Amino acid sequence: MRKDFHELSAFLAVARECSFTRAAKKLGTTQSALSHSVRKLESRLGVRLLTRTTRSVSPTEAGERLLANIGPMFDDIESEVAALSSFREKPAGMIRITVSQHAAATVIQPMLARFLPNYPDIKVEVSVENQLVDIVADRFDFGVRIGEQVASGMIAMRIGPDFRMIVVGSPSYFKDRTLPVTPQDLTSHNCINMRLPSYGAIYPWEFEKDGREIKVRVDGQLILNSSPRIVDSAVAGLGLAWVPENLAKPYLDDGQLIAVLDEWCVPFPGYHLYYPNRRHTSSAVTLFIEAIRYRG
Numbered sequence: 273m274r275k276d277f278h279e280l281s282a283f284l285a286v287a288r289e290c291s292f293t294r295a296a297k298k299l300g301t302t303q304s305a306l307s308h309s310v311r312k313l314e315s316r317l318g319v320r321l322l323t324r325t326t327r328s329v330s331p332t333e334a335g336e337r338l339l340a341n342i343g344p345m346f347d348d349i350e351s352e353v354a355a356l357s358s359f360r361e362k363p364a365g366m367i368r369i370t371v372s373q374h375a376a377a378t379v380i381q382p383m384l385a386r387f388l389p390n391y392p393d394i395k396v397e398v399s400v401e402n403q404l405v406d407i408v409a410d411r412f413d414f415g416v417r418i419g420e421q422v423a424s425g426m427i428a429m430r431i432g433p434d435f436r437m438i439v440v441g442s443p444s445y446f447k448d449r450t451l452p453v454t455p456q457d458l459t460s461h462n463c464i465n466m467r468l469p470s471y472g473a474i475y476p477w478e479f480e481k482d483g484r485e486i487k488v489r490v491d492g493q494l495i496l497n498s499s500p501r502i503v504d505s506a507v508a509g510l511g512l513a514w515v516p517e518n519l520a521k522p523y524l525d526d527g528q529l530i531a532v533l534d535e536w537c538v539p540f541p542g543y544h545l546y547y548p549n550r551r552h553t554s555s556a557v558t559l560f561i562e563a564i565r566y567r568g
Contacts, residue, residue, distance in 0.1 A: 282309035283321055284346055287331045287339045288409065347411075364393035365556035370405045371398060371416040374499050374516055375543045379432045379564075380416065387563045394556045402468050402497060407547070413557060414547045418540070426546040430566045434539035436517045437478070440529040444509040451532050452512075455479045455488045458533075462511040463490035464502050477514045479536040486536075490514075503529075542566075 285295035285306070292303040299306070314321050321335035331339055371380050380398060388396065399405075399412070407415045416431065439458070452458050458477065465474045474495065476487040492511045496502050499515050506513035506520075507528050513520075517537075523529040545564055 279309045279313035279316075280342060281346065282306050283313055283335070284339065284343055286310060286322060286329060287335055288343075288411070290329050292329060362393050363391050363555040363559055365554045366395045366397065367414070367556055367560050368397045368412045369399070369414040369416065370407060370410070370412045371400060372402050373400055374519070375416045375432075376400045377500075378516075378518060379543050383431075383564050387560070391556070391559060394559070396560075414545050414560075416543055416545055418543055425548075427549055428544045428546040429561070430542065431545045431564045432542040432566055433568050434542050436537050436539050437514055438517045438520060438531050438537045439477070439512055439514050439533045440503075440506050440520045440524070440531050441512045442507055442509040442529055443527070445506075445511065446530060451530075453533075455486050455533060455536055458488050458490045458512065461490070461492075463492040464505050464511040464513045465490065465492055465495045466499070466502060466514075467495055467497050479533065480538045481536050 282295075282299070282305075285299050286292055289295040289298065292306050296303045296306050310322060319334045320332050321338060323330050323332055369380070376398060384396060384398075388394070404417065405412065405415060407413075415426075439452070441461075445462075449461070450457075452461060455477070463477075467473070468475055474489065476489050479486045479488065490512075494505055494510055496505065499519055502513045503515050503519050503523065505511065506515070507523055512532075520529055520531070524531055545561070
């Protein structure tokens with residue numbers, strides 16, 4: 273039975289990562305040891321579970337079935353073991369969270385500065401990425417996104433205030449140009465676009481006024497995938513930018529940027545922590561949830 277558990281754990285890690293290299297790193301073992309365990313499992317079951325090529329690894333139909341059926345069971349076992357930390361005198365455990373760049377800087381980092389010193393036996397791994405992540409498949413405890421991006425079926429909790437996206441440009445950019453009065457005017461401006469991995473295409477700029485919502489697909493010379501770099505580019509006079517207001521505020525205050533279309537830029541639901549519904553959670557997870565809850 274112990275061998276079964278070890279070999280199944282090895283298979284699950286490789287099937288989820290679609291890589292022996294990444295799975296070995298996650299489990300703290302070697303690729304050859306993982307490969308040996310998976311081959312023994314396949315031999316004993318008499319069926320191939322993984323398709324291996326020089327470039328990729330993927331589950332076969334049988335492997336997909338095994339992954340779908342036993343994966344949640346192993347997750348429950350890990351959850352139960354983690355929950356035992358609540359019996360410790362000091363809270364302990366590992367928390368993994370996926371978060372966007374902006375949320376990491378404005379919400380997560382300030383919270384961790386308060387949280388971690390109080391709980392030295394709790395470890396937090398923060399994965400900063402702008403693409404949307406399947407937190408169950410990628411084995412994260414939490415995800416953080418704006419309210420409208422939270423996946424259905426997840427428990428969601430507000431962790432930050434509403435905020436706005438605003439349109440800004442530098443005085444040098446506006447020197448020989450007319451300020452836009454409506455969102456449609458942006459089509460005649462050189463705009464700095466953002467491409468998000470999860471969205472694929474260029475992200476449209478969203479506006480609202482008097483209940484009327486407008487999405488504008490703008491054009492320009494520069495495309496980036498980082499809000500701070502977009503702000504920097506706007507300050508440099510490379511075009512108009514649509515960015516979180518708090519990122520632009522220091523530059524607005526000292527006159528390096530000018531905001532336009534203010535009446536079209538309305539607040540929307542801020543960042544939410546989301547996670548799957550589990551029967552048991554560790555004391556570390558419970559403390560993290562309580563520490564990050566928005567009380568504004």
